[in-house]
Amino acid sequence: MRMYDLIMKKRNGGALSQEEIRYMVNSYTAGEIPDYQMSAMMMAIYFNGMTEEETLSLTMAMAESGDTLDLSGIAGVKVDKHSTGGVGDKTSLALTPMVAACGVKVAKMSGRGLGHTGGTIDKLESFPGFSTEIEIDAFERNVNEIGISIMGQTKDLAPADKKLYALRDVTATVDQISLIASSIMSKKLASGADAIVLDVKTGSGAFMKTLTDSVALAEEMTRIGNGAGRKTIAVISDMDQPLGFAVGNILEVQEAIATLRGEGPQDFTQLCLCLGSYMLVAAGKAEDEKQAEKMLKEVIENGKALEKLAEFVKAQGGDPSYVYQPQKFETARVQREIPAPQAGYIQKIVCDEIGICSLILGGGRETKESTIDLSVGLILHKKVGDKVEKGESLATIYANDEGKCEQATERFLAAYTITNVKKETEPLIKKVILPSGWNER
Secondary structure (H helix, E strand, O other): OOHHHHHHHHHOOOOOOHHHHHHHHHHHHOOOOOHHHHHHHHHHHHHHOOOHHHHHHHHHHHHOOOEOOOOOOOOOOEEEEEEOOOOOOOHHHHHHHHHHHOOOEEEEEEOOOOEOOOOHHHHHOOOOOOOOOOOHHHHHHHHHHHOEEEEEOOOOEOHHHHHHHHHHHOOOOOOOHHHHHHHHHHHHHHOOOOEEEEEEEEOOOOOOOOHHHHHHHHHHHHHHHHHOOOEEEEEEEEOOOOOOOEEOHHHHHHHHHHHHOOOOOHHHHHHHHHHHHHHHHHOOOOOOHHHHHHHHHHHHHOOHHHHHHHHHHHHOOOOOHHHHOHHHOOOOOEEEEEEOOOOEEEEEEOHHHHHHHHHHHOOOEOOOOOOOOOOOEEEEOOOOOOEEOOOOEEEEEEEOOHHHHHHHHHHHHHHEEEEOOOOOOOOOEEEEEOOOOHHHO
């Protein structure tokens, strides 16, 4: 088998076989196929696309290119959740304790953030002492004993994806649906969960800016997951404005804690209940989404979800007192209000610009080597459709540098459009893609 022949086949619109794809992935991972040939293949795929069979074969080959987690030592159905990322997306921090408190095992691998805010791991490390650098046996023990564990992705998990993504990043072949879907799902499949719930964001603050593209990605990922024998559901949710009110690591952790106390923002709470409901039904814990949502609300009302977060934090070396006393978290030195320049209604928020404000303040990474300031960020006071008076605060900025505060304030104001016409807010949940036979289960 020669890579030259495979490139020509794909360039001419042909479909690669499972054996050809496995040869290509394994040989490239081993360093036997040079970057220039794989770059040519990625460009051929970019222009000619991949069939469903090719996409599943590519995903499985990448998933099996390194270590795969065997979670058979964990009793019961293991459920995982993945988000394609957005501004103010702290969902895992509240959702996973809610689901675990209902008796469903959550075994999750997460990464660090590269962009406007930290990833789930960065946010969890806001708890003093918390570590995601744990051994597999500790990971399994925590899931068995308390129902939840989140660990960092190992370097040997789907190594083919890491190599391929780095190549795609410098050859303008990142934004191809099959390649995006296989990249995400290869890591999810290698992580060993039995069921996967995907939160696919759409809008100005999302990777996929249009609903059409978001639906296409969600459908591709659910096809892969279900084709690989994992029950996979995708929820497409709005990211045309930040999720909740908090943007920034510690601020988002505090908002997640408030949500577990039943005091969270309406949109964030709604999303957690929606995703959690599908996780519970997929695990066989609830008969339908209505029953599942009732269970999730109960563990918030009776305090068990908050207790589960404290158990989880303690089990991974963190100080659980911060769960019950979130005011103990570090606070940024500078706190400044951003007054509205005019009266009216919030017509539009350029969501990704709010994320960039957090990045300017130091709340995210511009490179993998960047150090995050966990205490900085923003708390929004007005969102789309809200009425505002001139001079009323649109948001509070949390900063540790006056110059960065000024820069972020200027950028924030440019991201807000205020008019005299009230805009009706868009629904948070745009679409749900279920496995075939879901309603007949």
